[in-house]
Amino acid sequence: xxxxxxxxxLALSLSTTLVLSACGGGGGTTDGAQADAPTISVFGTEPQxxxxxxxxxxxxxxxxxxxxxxxxxxxxxxxxxxxVVAESIETTDSQNYTITIAEGWTFHDGTPVTAQxxxxxxxYVAYAPNGQSSxxxxxxxxxxxxxxxxxxxxxxxxxxxxxxxxxxxxxxALTSPSPVFETTLxxxxxxxxxxxxxxxxxxxxDNPIGNGPFRFESRVPDQNxxxxxxxxxxxxxxxxxxGVEYRFYADSEAAYQDVVSGNLDFLETIPGSFLIDNLYxxxxxxxxxxxxxxxxxxxxxxxxxxxxxDPQLRQAIxxxxxxxxxxxxxxxxxxxxxxxxxxxxxxGHVDDQCGELCTFQxxxxxxxxxxSGFEGTIELIxxxxxxxxxxxxxxxxxxxxxxxxxxxxxxxxxxxAEFLTQRQAQELTGIWRSGWIASxxxxxxxxxxxxxxxxxxxxxxxxxxxxxxxxxxxxxxxxIEEAQALWAEAERVLIxxxxxxxxxxxxxxxxxxxxxxxxxxxxxxxxxxxxxxVRQ
Amino acid sequence: MGRYxxxxxxxxxxxxxxxxxLIYFMVWALPGDPLAGKxxxxxCPPAFIERMRLEYxxxxxxxxxxxxxxxxxxxxxxxxxFRGQDVGTLIANTYPVxxxxxxxxxxxxxxxxxxxxxxxxxRPGGYLDNxxxxxxxxxxxxxxxxxxxxxxxxxGLRLGLIPPTVPSDPGLFxxxxxxxxxxxxxxxxxxxxxxxxxxxxxxxxxxxxxTAKGLTRNRVVGVHLTRNSAIPVITFLGADFGTLMGGAIVxxxxxxxxxIGGLIFESIQRLDGVVVTGVVVLLVxxxxxxxxxxxxxxxxxxxxxxxx
Numbered sequence: 001x002x003x004x005x006x007x008x009x010l011a012l013s014l015s016t017t018l019v020l021s022a023c024g025g026g027g028g029t030t031d032g033a034q035a036d037a038p039t040i041s042v043f044g045t046e047p048q049x050x051x052x053x054x055x056x057x058x059x060x061x062x063x064x065x066x067x068x069x070x071x072x073x074x075x076x077x078x079x080x081x082x083x084v085v086a087e088s089i090e091t092t093d094s095q096n097y098t099i100t101i102a103e104g105w106t107f108h109d110g111t112p113v114t115a116q117x118x119x120x121x122x123x124y125v126a127y128a129p130n131g132q133s134s135x136x137x138x139x140x141x142x143x144x145x146x147x148x149x150x151x152x153x154x155x156x157x158x159x160x161x162x163x164x165x166x167x168x169x170x171x172x173a174l175t176s177p178s179p180v181f182e183t184t185l186x187x188x189x190x191x192x193x194x195x196x197x198x199x200x201x202x203x204x205x206d207n208p209i210g211n212g213p214f215r216f217e218s219r220v221p222d223q224n225x226x227x228x229x230x231x232x233x234x235x236x237x238x239x240x241x242x243g244v245e246y247r248f249y250a251d252s253e254a255a256y257q258d259v260v261s262g263n264l265d266f267l268e269t270i271p272g273s274f275l276i277d278n279l280y281x282x283x284x285x286x287x288x289x290x291x292x293x294x295x296x297x298x299x300x301x302x303x304x305x306x307x308x309x310d311p312q313l314r315q316a317i318x319x320x321x322x323x324x325x326x327x328x329x330x331x332x333x334x335x336x337x338x339x340x341x342x343x344x345x346x347x348g349h350v351d352d353q354c355g356e357l358c359t360f361q362x363x364x365x366x367x368x369x370x371x372s373g374f375e376g377t378i379e380l381i382x383x384x385x386x387x388x389x390x391x392x393x394x395x396x397x398x399x400x401x402x403x404x405x406x407x408x409x410x411x412x413x414x415x416x417a418e419f420l421t422q423r424q425a426q427e428l429t430g431i432w433r434s435g436w437i438a439s440x441x442x443x444x445x446x447x448x449x450x451x452x453x454x455x456x457x458x459x460x461x462x463x464x465x466x467x468x469x470x471x472x473x474x475x476x477x478x479x480i481e482e483a484q485a486l487w488a489e490a491e492r493v494l495i496x497x498x499x500x501x502x503x504x505x506x507x508x509x510x511x512x513x514x515x516x517x518x519x520x521x522x523x524x525x526x527x528x529x530x531x532x533x534v535r536q
Numbered sequence: 537m538g539r540y541x542x543x544x545x546x547x548x549x550x551x552x553x554x555x556x557x558l559i560y561f562m563v564w565a566l567p568g569d570p571l572a573g574k575x576x577x578x579x580c581p582p583a584f585i586e587r588m589r590l591e592y593x594x595x596x597x598x599x600x601x602x603x604x605x606x607x608x609x610x611x612x613x614x615x616x617x618f619r620g621q622d623v624g625t626l627i628a629n630t631y632p633v634x635x636x637x638x639x640x641x642x643x644x645x646x647x648x649x650x651x652x653x654x655x656x657x658x659r660p661g662g663y664l665d666n667x668x669x670x671x672x673x674x675x676x677x678x679x680x681x682x683x684x685x686x687x688x689x690x691x692g693l694r695l696g697l698i699p700p701t702v703p704s705d706p707g708l709f710x711x712x713x714x715x716x717x718x719x720x721x722x723x724x725x726x727x728x729x730x731x732x733x734x735x736x737x738x739x740x741x742x743x744x745x746x747t748a749k750g751l752t753r754n755r756v757v758g759v760h761l762t763r764n765s766a767i768p769v770i771t772f773l774g775a776d777f778g779t780l781m782g783g784a785i786v787x788x789x790x791x792x793x794x795x796i797g798g799l800i801f802e803s804i805q806r807l808d809g810v811v812v813t814g815v816v817v818l819l820v821x822x823x824x825x826x827x828x829x830x831x832x833x834x835x836x837x838x839x840x841x842x843x844x
Contacts, residue, residue: 058575130583263700420569
């Protein structure tokens with residue numbers, strides 16, 4: 001009897017140990033540097049890729065990279081381009097550029113930022129076998145086709161268009177003139193890399209070394225990334241705060257609660273349920289903001305579908321959408337209706353390009369729709385795992401259905417990944433949501449990738465040679481003014497064809513804890529981590 | 537006893553292979569491309585896709601992928617997810633938090649549930665019995681996410697008694713409210729189960745004998761009655777521990793606890809089969825081991841139960 005009980009006890013402790021040892025070891029977090037200035041905490045999401053500039057195209061990662069690195073140029077909140085690491089960027093023909101780097105810039109490991117740091121980094125990203133997701137950004141540079149040919153093996157490892165002149169100067173030759181090349185240099189993919197990266201890219205991923213206002217300190221997957229202020233920063237002035245912790249949330253509702261109670265310092269997107277009746281302004285009195293940014297919400301057509309091939313029909317649908325109603329009911333009046341394809345924040349934007357075609361014209365819409373002979377139901381498709389896409393698409397659906405007297409269904413796709421896959425495979429047979437953010441403030445970056453024939457994001461397979469020619473002429477124009485005029489003309493062509501229906505320009509609602517002062521947003525709607533201060 | 541435990545442990549092998557196989561194939565069968573959405577709103581360039589496909593063996597047939605994954609798993613290598621992170625590390629980071637949370641929930645439901653059950657079981661039909669019956673009915677009726685959001689909003693936001701979310705390295709105190717939320721449903725079941733069991737057994741012969749022997753009421757109830765009545769409750773709690781680990785998804789989401797639940801949820805969304813398989817396999821192991829623990833506990837509670 002006794003011995004059995006002893007055996008049972010033994011077995012009990014054995015299986016307990018097994019259960020617990022299956023649980024693995026503990027994962028601790030490291031505390032941020034608390035030298036003199038305090039660290040602030042900012043909402044973030046887990047980066048999709050390793051923290052490398054050439055391999056980061058989504059917001060969770062690029063937000064962190066923007067604090068770790070500084071590029072040749074940066075953007076003001078109005079979308080103007082200004083030199084940061086560059087002392088000067090000179091060109092006479094918009095095709096051959098001489099770039100000089102300002103003095104005093106160092107990487108976080110102490111090595112100087114040189115012309116070579118840029119040239120090597122760019123060649124690395126562009127070289128196809130390295131498989132970097134941003135490789136396409138280097139396509140305008142002469143010799144890109146040799147390192148990343150459309151088909152077959154690369155014939156060179158470096159681009160012939162990049163030449164180092166001396167320690168602080170290098171030249172860039174483009175295949176054709178581009179008046180916006182200077183502007184594109186502010187993109188994440190053009191950041192410089194220190195020598196240590198090329199020696200061991202794998203180790204670099206675990207401990208990225210940039211040249212920005214903050215240096216990398218620690219990273220706990222799915223939890224946070226901590227950065228500390230870099231005191232030798234080469235830019236205008238070091239940051240005011242001692243460090244930034246990007247804290248990852250699965251759900252922005254929880255982050256919102258944390259901001260209200262002072263547990264988190266900054267949240268850049270107020271969740272949709274707190275925009276209703278402007279609830280967030282009551283929860284966060286004097287510590288909330290609303291700022292438009294260069295993004296646009298639209299609904300794109302599958303032009304490869306016979307049913308949607310008629311531009312008259314697409315215009316009719318555009319005029320059937322009551323944008324004001326959507327904005328008032330869904331966005332609580334916080335955004336502006338779109339009046340063209342170019343968001344208002346992009347330099348060169350022309351007001352009211354679209355005119356009547358982008359306003360609610362129930363009668364004309366109905367007439368034109370009936371004339372088109374469209375049959376069947378209209379379907380609006382969107383992923384439903386982010387923001388308030390479902391809500392505004394449903395509102396648009398109701399508006400279309402009421403105006404045109406036809407049936408309209410909203411078709412949800414559970415995840416963004418699935419939605420994107422179907423979109424890119426031309427599997428969607430209805431009208432889908434298409435958002436676009438001009439992360440580079442140029443009209444070209446809105447028009448070219450989305451609507452030019454065969455462009456990588458032209459998922460609706462829209463094509464019009466006149467439009468293509470105008471965009472290309474703009475891209476090769478000698479001056480930026482000339483280019484903008486041509487792109488505006490291209491936009492007018494686009495409006496007649498209406499491959500997508502512009503709905504509204506986007507705007508960011510954000511909130512912060514009562515610890516913060518001097519809160520402002522950057523051009524690409526992130527917290528300006530350099531100017532923000534902590535209340536004493 | 538030793539042979540019994542060994543046999544049960546050996547049974548884990550086919551279950552291990554079966555689960556990994558099923559899960560791996562199910563994740564693969566989900567629609568969508570795991571590489572989509574890695575480049576923001578835009579399409580990824582072909583060179584990037586090519587490199588990722590080679591690196592993660594996506595060009596191989598699914599069976600080959602599974603076998604090489606299994607091979608790694610047997611050597612203790614959980615593989616890498618599509619973000620280049622070591623899945624073993626991810627699990628090691630998140631598992632302790634969820635275990636802690638599940639244990640807190642378990643303790644809360646055991647303590648409150650058993651106490652309420654014993655008290656009401658001794659006086660069925662009494663005032664307290666009615667109160668507990670109503671309260672548990674309410675708990676069963678309200679979904680976990682409602683309890684979670686309400687407690688978070690009231691205690692966290694309006695009253696400011698607790699932080700609305702749990703810090704990344706939580707202490708036991710931080711986990712009390714989420715633990716209660718997680719365990720609230722089972723708490724009701726435990727209370728009701730105990731009540732029925734106690735009410736039935738209090739009329740049993742051995743209780744009458746014990747009372748007749750002149751034992752104090754405390755000893756009769758505490759040692760004889762409760763111990764025997766606890767057997768079905770222990771079965772329930774043991775099985776529930778496994779459920780709590782997997783069922784923490786909602787609670788972890790509400791309180792932003794970076795545990796195993798959130799990891800599974802996000803990995804399913806991202807079609808990260810390597811992570812999902814790894815975590816689910818561990819959950820299955822814990823479930824089975826917890827059940828083993830329950831069976832072994834029987835022998836302690838009731839010496840008549842033989843295991844081998």
